[in-house]
Amino acid sequence: MYGWIWRHLPGNTWIRALLSAVLVLGVIYLLFQYVFPWAEPLLPFNDVTVDEGMGAVRGVTGAAL
Amino acid sequence: MSVRVLVRTFSELCVTVGTLIVLFVAYVLFWTGVKADGAMDSQIDQLQSQWAQGSVPAGGGASGGSSDGSSSGSSGGAQPEDRPDQKPPPEADQGDSAEAPPAPPAYQDGKPFAVMYIPRFGFTWNKPVLEGTKTDTLKKGLGHYASTAQLGQRGNFSVAGHRRTYGDPFKDFPKLRAGDAVVLTDGSTWFTYRIADKPYKTLPSDVEVIDPVPRKSGFDGPGRYLTLTTCEPEWGHSHRLIVWAHLDATQPVEEGKPEALRG
Numbered sequence: 001m002y003g004w005i006w007r008h009l010p011g012n013t014w015i016r017a018l019l020s021a022v023l024v025l026g027v028i029y030l031l032f033q034y035v036f037p038w039a040e041p042l043l044p045f046n047d048v049t050v051d052e053g054m055g056a057v058r059g060v061t062g063a064a065l
Numbered sequence: 066m067s068v069r070v071l072v073r074t075f076s077e078l079c080v081t082v083g084t085l086i087v088l089f090v091a092y093v094l095f096w097t098g099v100k101a102d103g104a105m106d107s108q109i110d111q112l113q114s115q116w117a118q119g120s121v122p123a124g125g126g127a128s129g130g131s132s133d134g135s136s137s138g139s140s141g142g143a144q145p146e147d148r149p150d151q152k153p154p155p156e157a158d159q160g161d162s163a164e165a166p167p168a169p170p171a172y173q174d175g176k177p178f179a180v181m182y183i184p185r186f187g188f189t190w191n192k193p194v195l196e197g198t199k200t201d202t203l204k205k206g207l208g209h210y211a212s213t214a215q216l217g218q219r220g221n222f223s224v225a226g227h228r229r230t231y232g233d234p235f236k237d238f239p240k241l242r243a244g245d246a247v248v249l250t251d252g253s254t255w256f257t258y259r260i261a262d263k264p265y266k267t268l269p270s271d272v273e274v275i276d277p278v279p280r281k282s283g284f285d286g287p288g289r290y291l292t293l294t295t296c297e298p299e300w301g302h303s304h305r306l307i308v309w310a311h312l313d314a315t316q317p318v319e320e321g322k323p324e325a326l327r328g
Contacts, residue, residue, distance in 0.1 A: 001078075001079075031089075044296070045229050045230040045231075045300065046230075046302075047296055048198075048226060048228065048235075049269055049294060050272050050275060050307070
């Protein structure tokens with residue numbers, strides 16, 4: 001996989017190294033900006049309230065569901 | 066040949082997944098804190114520039130008092146507040162040690178309205194309090210349960226905060242003890258709450274802890290209370306830690322910082 005990318009990058013070794021670094025940084029940026037913020041709420045550290053949205057809970061109770 | 070390709074691809078996958086996990090841990094432990102610190106600072110800046118411009122919520126005593134006063138005769142503060150727009154009457158003052166501050170206007174969802182100081186967490190510890198407890202709101206500061214009383218009002222002003230990640234605002238929560246001060250300001254008044262007892266561990270479904278008079282807190286009548294909630298254990302979500310406090314003193318900001326912050 002990585003060998004394939006390396007072989008398909010243009011230029012000599014230095015340019016390829018530079019392009020690889022840019023690719024790696026780009027991937028890290030995408031991860032930190034989009035993927036991790038999406039994945040992080042799936043972990044339990046966000047559960048700090050006692051009601052998980054009490055309005056919703058009480059709304060459901062009020063509607064006699 | 067094909068075995069070689071298989072093994073190589075599998076190894077590369079393992080290395081990739083490992084790198085991803087390390088990056089994700091770095092994100093959760095470190096980057097959320099960096100982002101949250103920036104967001105909390107900007108929330109506090111936003112509040113302070115609002116207060117500097119003079120749009121302080123306090124002046125609304127006349128309008129807030131008169132509109133709320135109409136309902137005060139019937140039920141008083143003992144009634145649980147299900148709707149955020151139903152405020153406890155500000156002038157109902159039976160047997161209350163603290164003087165009644167005027168009712169501030171309704172808070173806007175997701176917007177900061179106060180700054181909290183807890184000397185036990187360090188004298189530089191201060192966090193913005195935002196309206197609502199949505200996930201996105203809690204990334205920018207502490208969250209006020211929208212269904213509970215407003216700051217300094219009769220009822221239970223309840224606030225949730227992260228114990229870990231997003232700046233670790235309530236990291237030292239278990240160190241809180243009876244008598245510790247929780248100081249808040251809304252730009253016009255300092256509110257000093259005193260914690261009643263050491264943290265109480267409960268289940269996430271225990272919504273009674275933010276009732277106007279929380280049954281297990283030891284408070285035995287209507288009053289001006291404060292509840293803080295966070296997660297327990299530190300990195301888990303099976304339980305919650307709670308502390309309760311009562312309003313001990315208020316003073317206008319013109320009189321300077323309250324006793325508890327002068328340390």
